[in-house]
Amino acid sequence: xxxxxxxxxxxxxxxxxxxxxxxxxxxxxxxxxxxxxxxxxxxxxxxxxxxxxxxxxxxxxxxxxxxxxxxxxxxxxxxxxxxxxxxxxxxxxxxxxxxxxxxxxxxxxxxxxxxxxxxxxxxxxxxxxxxxxxxxxxxxxxxxxxxxxxxxxxxxxxxxxxxxxxxxxxxxxxxxxxxxxxxxxxxxxxxxxxxxxxxxxxxxxxxxxxxxxxxxxxxxxxxxxxxxxxxxxxxxxxxxxxxxxxxxxxxxxxxxxxxxxxxxxxxxxxxxxxxxxxxxxxxxxxxxxxxxxxxxxxxxxxxxxxxxxxxxxxxxxxxxxxxxxxxxxxxxxxxxxxxxxxxxxxxxxxxxxxxxxxxxxxxxxxxxxxxxxxxxxxxxxxxxx
Numbered sequence: 001x002x003x004x005x006x007x008x009x010x011x012x013x014x015x016x017x018x019x020x021x022x023x024x025x026x027x028x029x030x031x032x033x034x035x036x037x038x039x040x041x042x043x044x045x046x047x048x049x050x051x052x053x054x055x056x057x058x059x060x061x062x063x064x065x066x067x068x069x070x071x072x073x074x075x076x077x078x079x080x081x082x083x084x085x086x087x088x089x090x091x092x093x094x095x096x097x098x099x100x101x102x103x104x105x106x107x108x109x110x111x112x113x114x115x116x117x118x119x120x121x122x123x124x125x126x127x128x129x130x131x132x133x134x135x136x137x138x139x140x141x142x143x144x145x146x147x148x149x150x151x152x153x154x155x156x157x158x159x160x161x162x163x164x165x166x167x168x169x170x171x172x173x174x175x176x177x178x179x180x181x182x183x184x185x186x187x188x189x190x191x192x193x194x195x196x197x198x199x200x201x202x203x204x205x206x207x208x209x210x211x212x213x214x215x216x217x218x219x220x221x222x223x224x225x226x227x228x229x230x231x232x233x234x235x236x237x238x239x240x241x242x243x244x245x246x247x248x249x250x251x252x253x254x255x256x257x258x259x260x261x262x263x264x265x266x267x268x269x270x271x272x273x274x275x276x277x278x279x280x281x282x283x284x285x286x287x288x289x290x291x292x293x294x295x296x297x298x299x300x301x302x303x304x305x306x307x308x309x310x311x312x313x314x315x316x317x318x319x320x321x322x323x324x325x326x327x328x329x330x331x332x333x334x335x336x337x338x339x340x341x342x343x344x345x346x347x348x349x350x351x352x353x354x355x356x357x358x359x360x361x362x363x364x365x366x367x368x369x370x371x372x373x374x375x376x377x378x379x380x381x382x383x384x385x
Contacts, residue, residue, distance in 0.1 A: 009255045011225045013047040013201070014040050014242055016273065017066075018082055019234035021051075024281050026233075030062050032276060034069055036230075039269040041075045044257040045242075049080045049227075053096050054089040064096045085141055090126050094133040101130060102171070104142040107157055109150045120160060127165050138168045142203065145175030146187050158191050162198035169225060170198040174214060177207030177237065181217040192222025201225035206237040215240035216248050226256075230273045231285040231293075243270075244291055267293060300328060301362075320363050321356040324349060333372055336365065340372045348372055 017033055020026055028036065033050065040048050050067070053060035067079040080100035083089030093101045105123070123141075130139065141161055146154060161167045172188055179187075184204065192200055202218030202225070204211040211232060219226055228245050232238035243266050246258040259265070270286065270293050278284040288296045299317045301324065318332040329349045333340045340348060351371045356363055363371075 007253065007255050009224065010219055010249060011046045011199075012242070012246060012256060012258050013049055013080065013225060013227045014045040014229060015049040015203075015227055015239065016040075016229040016233060016242075018049045018051050019229050019239055020273070022235035023233050023238065023277070026277060026280050028276065030065060033062065033066055035272065036269075037066055037070065037075075037077070037079075039230075039265070039272065041070070041073075041077045042259075042265060043262065043269065044259045045077055046257060047078045047080050047100060049082060049102060051081060052083060053081050054083045054092045060092055060096055063098070067096065067098055080140075085123060085126060087122075087126050087129060090130050091133075094130060099134065099137045100140075101134065101137050102140040102142070102169075104144060104171075104173075106144040107149055107153065109148070109153060111153070120164075123161075123165060127167070140169035140171055140201065141165075141167050142171035142173050142201075144173060146172050147174045147176045147179045147183070151187065151190060154187070155191065155194060158194065158196055158198075162196040167198050169201050170196065171201040171203055171225075171227065172218065172223065173203035173227075174205055174211075175203075177205030177211065179204070179214055180208075180210060181213045184214040185217040185221040188218045188221035188223050199224055201227055202240075203227035204240050205235065206232055206239060209237075211238065211240040212244050212248075215245045219245075219249055219254065220252075231270055231290070233273060233277070233285060241291070243293075247292075302328075320352050320368055321361070322353045324352060324356075332368065336368075338369055338372050 016036055017028060021028060037048055037050070048066070051059055051063040053063050063079070063081050070077060070079050078100050079098055080102050081093050081096055081098050082102040082104065083093045085103035085105040090103070127139065130137065143149065143154065143157055158170055161170055172191065174184060184202070188200060188202060200223040202215050202223040204214035204218065215226060215228060226245060226249070228240040228242040229238070230242055232241040242258070243260060246256050247260045250256055250260055274284040274286045286293055288294050291297065298315050299319060301319050301321060316331070318328055318335065320329060320332055326345050326349050329352060330345055348371055352363055352368065355367065355371070
């Protein structure tokens with residue numbers, strides 16, 4: 001792909017705090033938000049989208065407190081807030097004192113020329129007011145949403161926001177979460193080649209399970225800002241995941257500050273988010289099959305996986321059923337310090353396979369120990385007993 005340029009710099013906006021509170025009514029306390037912000041700083045995230053100040057006066061104060069905490073501790077991470085692209089919300093965002101102000105608006109295919117003219121005028125008034133009150137602030141506007149907006153209309157609006165209003169960042173969300181990776185790529189590729197002054201940002205929802213893949217493809221198509229969250233937490237089924245998207249992009253030679261090598265700290269960050277979600281909703285985000293951080297990612301069953309060339313985790317865990325082979329059985333026995341005769345390995349494997357298909361399940365640890373003991377040479381077997 002033409003835009004997979006080695007070293008191309010990608011900025012990461014972690015939206016855990018703001019999008020996270022759109023997940024089943026979750027609410028982060030000030031203390032929790034400070035802790036989450038500290039995780040993001042330690043992991044070298046570029047921007048923390050800290051909240052939605054126009055939702056409530058206390059929310060506005062909390063967002064301002066987070067910015068003050070970051071400044072007092074000389075954090076490198078920038079603090080951003082989100083609101084509607086209208087004067088009312090814009091005034092509230094300006095009053096927080098933040099220099100990263102994010103707005104959103106909805107563009108419908110049925111919009112008329114007169115409605116477009118009025119909206120253009122209103123947006124111009126709003127952005128002029130923002131620049132008066134917060135000169136030098138980085139301004140972002142998200143257009144909802146690229147999955148349902150006619151491409152020509154999307155391009156016209158993108159040109160207006162970028163060229164006429166001078167918006168710094170044009171956020172391109174698949175808000176409905178209906179797009180496939182190739183569709184996201186095609187939509188953003190058109191805009192990345194349109195000569196816009198604004199930087200492009202990608203924000204993908206996970207209704208069809210494509211958010212992280214779509215986010216990666218949006219960056220490869222030319223966007224250079226990634227909007228994601230811890231464990232993909234967000235509205236409905238969430239958005240793209242911070243770790244997996246950043247890791248994939250780094251693996252392809254793009255330049256991101258996010259420290260994806262610090263897997264231990266990512267684990268703590270994700271576990272902290274998961275614990276809050278479990279406490280407030282009764283169910284966590286980290287499931288057995290969660291990519292990278294779930295238990296299943298380090299487990300192997302099929303014999304070919306005993307080669308050790310598969311999966312993303314250094315640690316391995318084995319389960320034995322009828323699909324196992326000699327190598328995988330040997331790894332299980334060695335990992336669990338179960339004595340076994342090397343020459344009897346095939347016999348042990350055959351017994352495991354037969355008992356598994358007969359019982360209709362994987363074998364328990366005790367059952368495997370019994371089989372291994374029965375396969376030991378008699379003298380060794382008596383010694384171990």
